[in-house]
Amino acid sequence: MHDLIPNIHQQLTGILGDINYFIPEIFLSLLFIVVLITDLLFGRNSERLCRIVACGGMMVIISKDVVQKLYMGDDVRFLFSGMLVQSHTGVVFKLIIDISALLLLLYFAWDEPLKSHQKKLSDLYSITIAAVFGLHLMAMAVNLLSVYLAIEMVSVASYLLVAYRSENAFSTEAGFKYVLFGAASSAVMLYGMSLLYGFTGSLSLFDPAFVTALIQVNTAGVVFAMVLVLVGMGFKLSFVPVHFWVPDVYEGAPTPITAFLSSVPKVAAFALLINFLTPFIINPQFKAVDFGLYLSVIGIVTMIAGNFAAVMQNNAKRMLAYSSIGHTGFALMAIVTFSAQGIKALAYYLAVYVIANIGALMLVTYFNRITGSDDVNSYKGLGFKYPAASICFVIILISLTGLPxxxxxTGKLFVFSAVYSVYQSNHNVLLLLLTITGAVTTVVSLFYYLKIPLNLFLKRTESPAEPITQPTAILIAAIIISVVLILLGLFPDWLTRFL
Incomplete structure (x- = not known):
């Protein structure tokens, strides 16, 4: 104890210095408390006020992210005794997370089944903000302890979001399945982390002794531990073979929650995967695990499984669930390059995917209020009755497919370019297979994404009905998203200059 006393002043000084790099997370913590107190003070009448506070606060946090990005530049700084890292890539991914979260906070009140819930939406805003805080920590975690705590924070919030409509049996079942699968994956990941700690005696991924100790350990033991840890991360990324929970949970959850699960946690999980892999990739002596081989195989299988399974779906939410699995496999292509160009391509791809995916699910909500169903066959003949929404749906689906x-x-082109650039230098056949699989599955995705335009514009319903007046909020958001997707396709440098 007496040996620690002289170091207290130095540690406190270090923590106070690190706080300057932790400003967005501090604001997120304060925002969570403010929204929670607002809900407690105003009770059932607090829903609108909580939404205003949450959205306003998120806009402030986005501005703090931008300031941090400009302030950090290309610097890398380890925070709080190496528990977290602040880097250019991490800040970019957090900015994508926060912009997506703002869009989702607005979207929650536009979903009628969710809005009509007896508990109202006040709790939903505070839970979402807590989840965003956990996502920030995931993007920054470089210590096995902080990795586990961040993932669990996001997981607990996600469980609550999925089962929020507790009066709905389907939603409750989805939440129960998600908890069971999530608990199992967390246990598996924790066991892998305990093995890594036992092998190395350290929890810090960037501690030089961590990788050095693993080099001296039996290869089979290291591979086993790494696979277990990747299972836990793969649960958030929903790549094969830990994807089986996705269709049922996405279909059973309220549509805005499906939009949250299928987009924002993926961004944080990819940032976490980058942090986890970096210490091993930069050390040429570490050869126990060929991450390029493992992730390439997972990416190929995930693209095939996700896209071909989506072809067989007629439920729009299940179709988008399987397509999100396919998109995860495609994004893994950028990770496998282990290059700066690949990471930049990944950031662009994830940014446009998240925007398009949220827009697609917004329009699923829009047409569900018209037809009372998420089945794409119920969209027959609606294209000419609701032309603006239908045209936006087509544009968003074109972006998800990856068509000019x-x-x-542009996002897929950047990823292909990054993979081909690395292939030219090392002629790794796995990169060639990834490229071919990505191209083939992009063609396959046409067969299920075009189901929706086909029903909207080319098929006729047998019982025509008068158009139903819809709230304009979702339509305006869909139009803005569609315009953004076209503009970013024509002028990608508007986004790439900030990545």
Whole structure:
């Protein structure tokens, strides 16, 4: 104890210095408390006020992210005794998370089944903000302890979000499945982390002794531990073979929650995967695990499984669930390059995917209020009755597919370019297979994404009905998203200059 006393002043000084790099997270903590207190003070009448506070606060946090990005530049700084890291890539991913979260906070009140819930939406805003705080920590975690705590913070918040409509049996079942699968994956990941700690005696991924100790350990033990840890991360990324929970949970959850699960946690999980892999990739002596081989195989299988399974779906939410699995596999292509160009391509791809995916699910909500169903066959003949929403739906789906002139096309082009650039230097056949699989599955995705435009514009319903007046909020948001996707496709440098 007496040996620690002289170091207290130095540690406190270090913590106070690190706080300057932790400003967005501090504001998130304060925002969570303010929204929670607002809910407690105003009770059932607090829903609108909580929404205003949450959205306003998130805009402030986005501004803090921008300031931090400009302040940090390309510097890398380890915070709080190496528990977290602040880097250019991490700040970019956090900015994507926060902009997406703001869009989702607005979206929650536009979903009628969720809005009509007896508990109202006040709790939903505070839970979402807590989840965003956990996502920030995921993007910054470089210590096995902080990795586990960040993932669990996001997981607990996600469980609550999925089962928020507790009066709905389908939603409750989805929440129960998510808790069971999530608990199992967390246990597996924690066991892998305990093995890594036992092998190395350290929890810090960037501690030089961490990788050095693993080099001296039996290869089979290291591979086993790494696979277990990747299972936990793969649960958030929903790549094969830990993707089986996705269709049922996404279909059973309220549509805005499906939009949250299928987009924002993926961004944080990819940032976490980058942090986890970096210490091993930069050390040429570490050869126990060929991450390029493992992730390439996972990416190929995930693209095939996600896209081909989506072809067989007629439920729009299940179709988008399987397509999100396919998109995860495609994004893994950028990770496998282990290059700065690949990471930049990944950031662009995830940014435009998240925007398009949220827009697609907004329009699923829009047409559900018209038809009372998420089945794409119920969209027959609606394209000419609701032309603005239908045209926006087509544009967003074009971007998700990756067709010109959309931002999705540019994102896929950047990823292909990054993979091919690395292939030219090392002629790794796995990169070639990834490229071929990505191209083939992009064509396959046409077969299910085009189901919606086909029903909207080319098929007729047998019982025509008068158009139903819809709230304009979702339509305005969909139009803005569609315009953004086209503009970013035509002028990608508007986004790439900030990545």
């Amino acid at each position: 002139i959309s931002a999705g096309f």
